[in-house]
Amino acid sequence: MARYNPASAEPKWQKAWDDAKSFEAKETGAEKYYVLEMFPYPSGKIHIGHVRNYAMGDVIARYKKAQGYDVLHPMGWDAFGLPAENAARDQGGHPREWTYGNIAVMKEQLQRMGLAIDWSREFATCDPEYYVHQQKLFLEFLEKGFVERRESLVNWDPVEMTVLANEQVVDGKGWRSGAPVEKKSMATWFFKITDRADDLLAALDDGRLEGWPAHVKEMQRNWIGKSEGLKMSFPLSGNDLPQDSLPIYTTRPDTLYGASFLGVAPDHPLAKHYASSDPKVAAFVAECAAQGTSEADIEKAEKKGVPLPITGRHPFTDEELPVYACNFILMQYGTGAIFACPAHDQRDLDFARKYGLPVKPVISPVIPEGEAYPGPMDQASDNGSMGPGSSATPTSGMTDDGRVEAYTGPGHMIHSGFLDGKSTDEALPKAIAKIEEMGWGEGTTNYRLRDWGLSRQRYWGCPVPIIHCEACGAVPVPEQQLPVSLPEVDPEEFKTPGNPLDREGARAWRETPCPSCDGPARRDTDTMDTFVDSSWYYARFASQPTDKPVDKAEADAWLPVQQYIGGIEHAILHLLYARYFMRMMKECGYTEQDEPFTNLFTQGMVTHEVYKGRYITGFESFVFPEDVAPRSTFFRSTDEAEKYINIWKEVVERSKREQYEATSYSGGTDIDPSKTKLAKDHPLLKVDLDACLWTYDQQNWETGDGKPYIWAGVTPVARFPIEKMSKSKKNVVNPMAMADAYGADAVRFFMLSDSPPERDVEWTEAGAEGAWRFANRVYETVEKGRGLASAGQPSDDLPEALLGIRKAAHRTAAGVTADIEHFRFNKAIARLYEFLGTLKGLKTEGDAAPVAAEALTFLTQLTAPFMPHLAEECWELLGHDGLCCDAAWPSVNETFLEDDTVTLPVQVNGKRRGEIKASKDASKEDIEAMALAQPDVARFMEGKTVRKLIVVPGRIVNVVAG
RNA sequence: GCGGGCGUGGUGGAAUGGUAGACACAGCGGACUUAAAAUCCGCAGCCUAUGGCGUGGGGGUUCGAGUCCCCCCGCCCGCACCA
Incomplete structure (x- = not known):
């Protein structure tokens, strides 16, 4: 009885699939199914997270194919981006070489995993054949007015030496570099995504994205940040007025009667104007500009401001309100100016207290019975003398210890003239209507989302196909001259910070005649944000004509992507941009779709325990799992560990003296050193035991879970709780090494077996071993039915035991089918284990033969999406024709699902x-x-x-x- | 602060309002072996055990609650001086 050998079986079946072009998308007229995983950045090697991601897509692809769909399951490379330039800087060479080199390695690794991918459609976004179409799209969008060039304050990442989109600034730092972002004024290109904010938001709720996880939609909703309110202007009075009135934005026009001052951002034109004449204002503006924008800075920052020498007239009361420049007002949001109602806004209240400004309550809260009064204005509600518009300050209701908070809840209006007695809900539209009637402003919708700046001052990206001419301005590169491809530059150029396209070496490329007037002109030296590349790649997979981005009929035959799978880290940026692009492409006649992805699945991360070792010198460092001996060498007693170490020292000494044999070894302490030899590549042989002797005092070293663990081999190793895999923590596993050890099937299988796919999963060697054991048990079980494919149909009149087998087979098929449909891979796998258990002692002769044939065929096919190589091997063992991956999914006979x-x-x-x-x-x-x-x-x-x-x-x- | 999610054995996790803990990992016992590994078979929530208690805590609805409702506690994620 031969054992299942993945090392020979896996390459064999990969070649068979390849030769048969099994996974090239075909159009047979059957219903189409497009499944796609987010394509990888070619960073060098695939990591275990990739394996999990692609294994999920692969299960779906194989399952849908077996169900008879025409499946499209492509793969490509998100290949532009800064790491390639950094690699060129650090290691020499050209970003192109580095990128294509990595692609070659990673492609081989992905193929090694046996993924059912249509490689015939593969491309990298840095292929000129791809980005030429991106340039065409850009020019079309420009012509249609979806893109514009604007001088604006941009986020400048001083480390990456490039501009970042707002979305790429996290806590005031570059999302990749972590460097504090600076503000810089520049002329750059923008996609006018804010024009589509409304529809991008609406689709989240109108059913178009029913197949998306609620939390992703929520994140996008937050990000778009729609708010409805009132934009209105307060007429200004004062000397040296640069403008007659001050436009403000508010979502609480119901609280207008509670206004006690107006505020503008420190970088508001009004503040800047008075900064030039008033040193106090100037000092404040400068102070705010210097202040950090990180979250911590913001939290700590006290509400501060400086009065401007002007007042604004209240629309209802004609009261003149003071105007302050305030550090808590953002220029980028709304109009950069507000009216402040301290009684009902915490920030305004903090500010009013500091500067002794009035607090005028205008909402009487709904007080649940028996509860304390929630706000600072209790005196007001029973102080009849304080009429609407009164500037009396009911501060007596506030304690001075800062505990009392502004009341922001619902209630009914008081001291509010025509709004008195109305609920807050009623007052809001009334206030807006009144202001509109007065002609002072209008109800408006405001978004947090800003336009998407796409220019990056980098080399390794898609060039912006524009030529700048003194006379004609920004002129599109004529279509027949596309692509504007990247010029060759000396690799040495990457050792200098900044954009090589702006320097001497690229002069010949840069200086070019104006397409319009033929005068001297220069190319745009910016390249596009790499999120542009990934905003339409899914469409290009579906259709790849040479003369245009996509062919509409061909693309729409596959689009939208039925199932998109990727990491939650792309919940906002990539997914929002792709949704936006699909809309633009629709308007340009490339598709009928609004939404690119019907169903979205966000998979969890792969985690691992963290190990930390301390050497005899006291030096501590993280330790790679592969450098830690197997689990069984963790001991809880020093005696046990010492004994173990002494034995292993003998073993190592012996193995060093003699020729090594590749034998297995145990982690137990009852080892006979005279008989045990180490495998040649055993980690113990890589270290010098003498240099890192284990000692007693190190045993007491603190560990992650408070229990002492001792790694006996090299140094005590502490185990810390699981964390996201990262190179710095060294808690990474190499999927290729794992595939070598257990087979690609086992690695894929284990990644899906333990946790629900949307949750994190912990990688453990024991888990991988479990998957390996499963593969072997399947093989051994199927082997008993060698050649049974010809056994024929089971008879209708079966004894109880055989009927039980049939029932189990059909129930498992029904269960696994439903589980795959609902992304419950862990449950599907549990069912396979269960089914395998029921096949213990399976009879294969006489009456039992057809029953066994059916059961084993089902087992093979149901396992196939998870362990495709093993399944082919089993398929062949059973004597079925053709390839398992081409076979139709088992059909369930409902009569077996019920018991008598x-x-x-x-x-x-x-x-x-x-x-x-x-x-x-x-x-x-x-x-x-x-x-x-x-x-x-x-x-x-x-x-x-x-x-x-x-x-x-x-x-x-x-x-x-x- | 706002929004979303989650809390079940030693661990990962199963349970259309209907036998809580499927399946796996780790553990324990046994078989095989000179021995170990591997493999196979079996046991396994907890307790003071013919019974009782158990799904973060407290109430409620129900014949019946891990599941539904209310309150509280804890953890995770997203957003956030957004007016």
């Missing part, structure tokens, strides 16, 4: 006391009688009478007794 007799648990007063077996169509009366007669039940009924009997057919019986 069912076991019903019987409860007495809700507690299970016994069970009865009843025919599935036994009458209610019969079941009741059986239940009461059941001995265990009867015992608990002693001395009690039946009050009620509940029979849930096929489920349960409950006797209510008392």
Whole structure:
């Protein structure tokens, strides 16, 4: 009996699939299914997270293919981007070489995993054949007015020496570099995504994205940040006025009567204007500009401001309100100016207290009975003397210890003239209507989302196809001159910070005649944000004409992507941009779709324990899992560990003296050193035991879970709780090494077996071993049915035992099918284990042969999406024709899903006391009688009478007794 | 602060309002072996065990609650001086 050998089987079947072009998308007229995983950045090697991601897509692709769909499951490379330039800087060479080199390595690694991918459609975004179409799209968008060039304050990342989109600034730092971002004024290109904010938001709720996880939609909703409110202007009075009125934005026009001052951002034109004449204002503006924008800075920052020498007139009361420049007002949001209502806004209240400004309550809260008054204005509500518009300051209601908070909840209006007595909900539209009627402003919708700046001052990206001419301005490169490809530059150029396209070496490329007037002109030296590359790649996979980005009919045959799978880290940027691009492409006639991805699945990360070692010198460092001996060498007692170490020292010494043999070794302490030899590549042989002797005092070293663990081999190693894999923590595993050890099938299988796919999963060697054991058990079980494919159909009249096997097979098929449909891969796998268990001692002769053939064929096919190589091997063993991956999915016979007799648990007063077996169509009366007669039940009924009997057919019986 | 999610054995996790803990990992016992590894078979929530208690805590609805409702506690994620 041969053992299953993945090392030979996996390459064999990969070649068979390749030769048969099994996974090239075909159009047979069947229903189409497009499944796509977010394509990888070619950073060098695939990591285990990739494996999990692509294994999920692969399960879906193989399953849908077996279901008869025409499946498109492509792969490509998100290949532009800064790391390539950094690699060129650090290691020499050209970004192109580095990138294509990595692609070659990673492609081989992905193929090694046996993924059902249509490689014939592969491309990298840095292929000129791809980005030429991106340039065409850009020019079309420009012509349609979706893109514009603007001088604006941009986020400048001083480390990456490039501009970042707002979305790429996290806590005031570059998302990749972590460097504090600087503000810089520049002329750059923008996609006008804000024009689409409304529809991008609407689609989140109108059913177009029903197949998306709620939390991703919520994140996008937050990001778009729609708010409805009022934009209005306060007429200004004062000397040296640069403008007659001050436009403000508010979402709380209902609180207008509570206004006690106006505020503008420190970088508001008004503040800047008075900064030039008033040193105090100038000092404040400068101070705010210098202030950090990080979250910590913001939290700490006290509400501060400086008065401007002007006032604004209240629309309803004609009161003149003071105007302050305030550090808590953002220029980028709304109009950069507000009216402040301290009684009902915490920030305004903090500010008002500091500067002694009035606090005028205008909302009387709904106070739940028995609860303390929630706001600072209790005096007001029972102080009849304070009429609307009064500037009296009811501060007496506030404590001075800062505990009292502004009341921001609902209530009814007080001291608010025409709004008095109305609820806050009613007052809001009334206030807007009034302002509109007065002609002072209008109700508006405001978004947090800003336009998407796409220019990056980098080399390794898609060039912006524009030529700048003194006379003609920004002129599109004529279509026949596309692509504007990247000029060759000396690799040495990457050692200098900044954009090589702006320097001497690229002069010949840069200086070019104006397409319009033929005068001297220069190319745009910026390249596009790499998020542009990934905003339409899914469409290009579906259709790849040479003369245009996509062919509409061909693209729409596949689009939208039925199932998109990727990491949650792209919940906002990539997914929002792709949604935006699909809309633009629709308007340019490339598709009929609004939304690119019908169903979205965000998978969890792969985590691992963290190991930390301390050497005899006291030096501490993280330790790679592969450098830690197997689990069984963790000991809890020093005696045990010492014994173990001494034995291993002997073993290592011996192995160094003699020729090594590749034998297995144990982690136990009862090892005979004279008989044990180490495998040649055993980690123990890579270290010098003498240099890192284990000592007693190190045993007491603190560990992650408070328990001492000792790694006996090299140095004590502490185990710390699982974390996201990262190179710095060294808690990474190499998927290729794992595939070598256990087979690609086992690695894929384990990544899906332990946790629900949306959750994080912990990589453990033990888990991978478990998957490996499963593969072997499947193989051994199927081997018993060698050649059974020709056994024919099972007869209708089968003995109980064989019928049981058929039932198990069909139930497993039904269950696995439903589980895959719902992304419950862990449950599907649990069912496979269970089914395999029922096939223990399977008979394969006589009557049993057709039953075994069916069961083993089902087992093979149901395992196939998870362990495709093993499945082909089993398929062949059974003697089936062709390839397992081409076979139709097992069809379930419903009659096997029901039992003739069912076991019903019987409860007495809700507690299970016994069970009865009843025919599935036994009458209610019969079941009741059986239940009461059941001995265990009867015992608990002693001395009690039946009050009620509940029979849930096929489920349960409950006797209510008392 | 706002929004979303989650809390079940030693661990990862199963349970259309109907037998809580499927399946796996780790553990324990046994078989095989000179021995170990591997493999196979079996046991396994907790307790004071013919019974009782158990799904973060407290209430409620129900014949019956991990599941539904209310309150509280804890953890994770996203957003956030957004007016």
